[in-house]
Each structure stands twice: as structure tokens, then as C-alpha cells.
Amino acid sequence: VDFDGLFQRLYPSLFRYLHRLTGDADMAEDVAQESFVRLLRQPLTEEEVRPWLFTVAMNLVRDGARKTERRHRLLATAPALVTQGRLPDEDVERSERIEAVRQVLDRLPERDRQLLLMREEGFKYEEIAAVVGVAPASVGTLIARALRRFVDLYDTREIR
């Protein structure tokens, strides 16, 4: 299998998924890179690669989140240094919108987040079920509920 081709095909989707999931481009890139490094050790068939990559990436994000949480606890007493220049209106509007979406994603249960983001990357229900750990027959219902929760949170936040 042409690994370069595989990387070029799967990296953008994995990066987008991780960036949406974490809101952190550096972390998304690191995790995606590490997932591909680990992939080299796996004798997988081509169709198994994508779900495997996303599962490993998700586990790495979880591990990273635990470490970050510990670090944040240590830094909690340090004063935050904030510098803010003036942004054009368009950029302000865009960053507010991004912040709103990020907050909604952060407030969703992890399972909902995974369901929505994997669906957006075009995974089949069976693959989503395997990664998330639910029955394939329940994926449709869970996605519908997750969509509703996302929009409710988004709308509520916008009105505030």
C-alpha cells in the first residue's frame, strides 16, 4: 500500500476531526502525526485503517486531556497574561462564532461530540458504532438526539 497516498488521503480528515474535537490546531497536528506513526506498526487492511486511526487519535486526545487537566490545576494560581489588539469587525464576528461553536462542542457529552464529528467525516454507522461503543442500530437515534442537543445549546448561547 502506498503510505504517502494514504497519508495524503486521510490526514486532512483526521486533522479536521481532531481540530474540531479539541479546538487546538497544534494538538490536532501532534495527535494526527502520532496516530500515523503508530499506524506503521499495524498490519491493517486498507479498509480497517480509517476507523483504527480515528480510535487511536481519540485515545491520544483523552490521554492528552488528562495531562492538560493536571497542568491546568498546577497553573490555576498563576495570573493569566492577556494581550488583545483591536481586530477588524469581520474577524471579531468570526472569532465570536468560532468561540460559540467551541463552547457548544465542549458542553456536549463526549459521545455526542464523537457521533457528530465522525458523521461529518463520512463514517458509516457501523464504523461509528465500533469506535463509540454502541449498537449500530442505535446510531441513527443517537445522532438525531446529538444534533438536537447541539442546536439547542448553540441557539441558547446566541440569545444570551
Place this chain on the structure above:
Amino acid sequence: MMHADQGRLQAYLDHEMPEAHRSSLESHLTACVACRGELEELQRLGAEVRAALVGIDMAVGTASALQKFRERHAALGGAPAAANGRIRPRGQLRWAGPPTPARFARASLLKAASLALLLGGALYAAVPGSPLGRWIGDTLFPSDEPASSPEIVPPQAPVAATPEEAPSDVTGIRMAEGAVQIRLRSLSPNTRVRIRLVDGDLAQIRAAGPFEGTTRTGAGWIEVGNLEGVDFMMVDLPRAAVRATVEVNGQVWLRKVGPEITTPGPVTERNGDEVTFRSGS
């Protein structure tokens, strides 16, 4: 038929329903206002979530990521570790990776053999009468057939004076749940991009003249990269799109939410349903 539950309707929208069930649900939907309403609601939610998610995306640098990956892999020692046997070894992935001494030696041998063949060919061509030349010739080119005449290349078609007249390569994507996202990557400076609203649900991209763009697509999105050298592009955007964005080199140039259109990109001209942009120099 009883009312369809949310899960079935969602599976229907996501094309996860077997054909037989689809047909039966479709007949139910024609008769049941409640289920149709529920389906439309799910469609609306899906489009809203998609538009929100697309709005937080940023450009992906796949080429630089691949380079970084190669460097990282080389730093880790190059060769893949042994399989752990957890997953069956069929059609397994391999990446040649950076050169190792053994791989370098193999490659050098191959290069030396190729060079010898080339030299032999050259000698045969230069001294066709010599016994060594004849032997090499017979070995390398056993046929006595005369060399075929050189292929006649037709003259290239003249380039159109105005690129608008010759939009050649066309690629497109259908909206997904009312949303569509178009991303153009690696566009050179001073490239004009004209975006216009069209009827139907198909978003199309045309480049003037031949180009070797790479295309990636997913549900409701299309990304065309490698656009260096293209000096004019046309993008057809469905008028009916609930949410649409056209992003160029990682920047949103046009955003459509319902009937409202905003153009944060470098606009040079507006004409009815058409907006023309020019990438910065």
C-alpha cells in the same frame, strides 16, 4: 405503517437504510405530514450543525504534515516495529521510509545495473558495426524491426484570448442538507475568481485552461488544490443553498446564509448575481 422514529429518519437521511426500507419509508412520507415534518426538522438540524462546524475549520497543510511525518519517522529510527498480531496481516501497510544502509546499497546496485544497460545502449547506437556493440544490441534489442517513426504530436490548441471563453476542467459537488462548502487551495497571486449564483443543487468549479488540480470531496464539500498557474476560475454556487462558503487559500471569500451573502474576500467587481475577486499579490 406507524410513524417513523427519529433514528429511522436519520438513517434515511444518512443513506444508512436498506433499499427496501427506503422505498417503504418514502411511500409513508408522501402520506404522513408528521413524519415529513420530522424529517425536514432533522434536515434543518443537520445543516445547522454542519454549517457551524465548517465555520471553525482551518486550512490543512497536508504536504508539510507529510514532510514532518517523514522527519519524525526518520528520527524514530525509520523501520516499522514488528506487528503485534492483534489485527490480521492481510495487505498490510508499508512505507519505504528514509534510506537505510541496506536499502541504499540495494538502490545503488539497481542504479549501477541501469547505468550499464544505458551505456550498452549508447555504445550500440554509436558503434553499430562493432562486435561488442552488436552483441549488446542483440541482447538489449533482439528485434530486427526497423525503429518506428517518431510520434507526430498535433499542434496545441491556441489559448483563448479571454479565459472566460474557455472554462475547461469542470468539477462539482451536490449540496448536502442545504449546505455546500468550496475550498480552493494554492491559488497563485492575481488569480481572478468569479462566483455566481445558479439554479439547481450543484456547485461547480471551472478553471480556465488545463490545470492539474487535485480534488477531494465529501458530503457537501469539495476541495480543489494545486491551482498554481490557473489565472481564472468560475464557481457556480446553488442559489438554494441554506449555508455556503467559498474559501480560498484558507480564507473565507464568500459566505451565504439563507439569502444573505457576505463577501469578506478581495472583491474587484459585482454584477447582479456575480462577484469577482482577485487574489492578493
